[in-house]
Amino acid sequence: MLINKNSSEPVYKQVITQYKKQIVTGVLKPHDKLDSVRKLSYDIGINPNTLQKSFTQLELSGICYTVPGKGRFVSEDAVSIITSNISQHLKILDKAIEELAMCNLDIEEIIIKVRESYNDAVNRINS
């Protein structure tokens, strides 16, 4: 788990994002055990109360579940929960492209804009 303590992105959010990435890419599979707060706190040197908040958030979203006495595990439908936003955003993108096409904007220009926005977003997430 790579946490950038100097990032403008709060640590608890980075932890959530990292777990979501690991789940979406299949590094963590449904019913895999997540690290304990204690281990993670020690490994990356982060306030355990902060980590607790990250885990609580993941649990509230249904991405993981707790088995008392055993630990936290990735939910069966974690991937679909994490990616459910995607179809929503694609619909918005669809509409925006429709509007731009109606304004006679060239497809090449739209693609340039998409690349630009994507790179900016990635830079922001990783800074």
Added chain:
Amino acid sequence: MIKIKNATKTFGHFKAIKNVTCSINKGSIFGIVGSNGAGKSTLLRLISGVYHLDKGEVLLDNEFIYDNPKIKKNIIFLSDTPFVELGTTAKKLMKEYAFHYDNFDKKEYKELIEIFKLDKNMPLSSFSKGMLRQAMIIIALSCNTKYIVLDEALDGLDAMIRGLVKKKIYNKVLDNNTTVIISSHSLRELEDFCDSVILIHKGELVFQQQLNDMDSSFIKVQVALQDATTDCLFEAVDVVKYMKSGSVSSLIVKGNEQEIIKTIQKFNPILLETVPLSLEEIFTYELQQYGYALDKDNESALNLEVK
């Protein structure tokens, strides 16, 4: 839990702490930041029962702490300038603390002395400043009290030792629900380390911020709406500061970043960008509100380090 209500402490004519009210939750790591002379040490000493209040009250688990040996057993205060008697060694000091603190863990003390590579039989007066701090921190951790109060204890330690001390503290918080109260000059340090932080300026509590709380964070928003009027935004989100430059508005908004983005998107903005505020930015803004105008040429007027 520690409850501080309207705490005031005066030295002669000097009001070191004026009417401070706040609470410190059990099992939290609570940070106190402020410039030199702001009153941090005084507040810590009031919390630890070292100083007597002039007005107000400090309650530890619902009991007054001053002159209360029963409650004092639950708290250890580590000063920023520890005083050691001539000839005292770490070992002698350990025995003294072990005598006063019921839960002193000698095994833990031995382990820590080894990890930090200190000589427990060498006179503490011959230790460097940093080593002395380390020795005192080891003793404080070994006391295993419910409350640990650290007055700038981490400032001046090298990065590796600091990291190690923090991890030890995290373990105590996890295992024993220990409450840690720490003061520092460095906002950056406290931002990573603490659950909540208060800013003390000229003896007063200027601002308190719960860190890592998604719903009470401060977000910088740059937004441009289609019809260029932004009045509608003020009703939709909690705007704390507002600046307009042409058709682009810069706002500081308080709340949950995702919720704020969702709300503003309903207005179909042409431009919408958000970035969380750093603690330093929040505090700078709050101090400005407080009337402490920062000289633009002198950004370190706060005497706060941001490493």
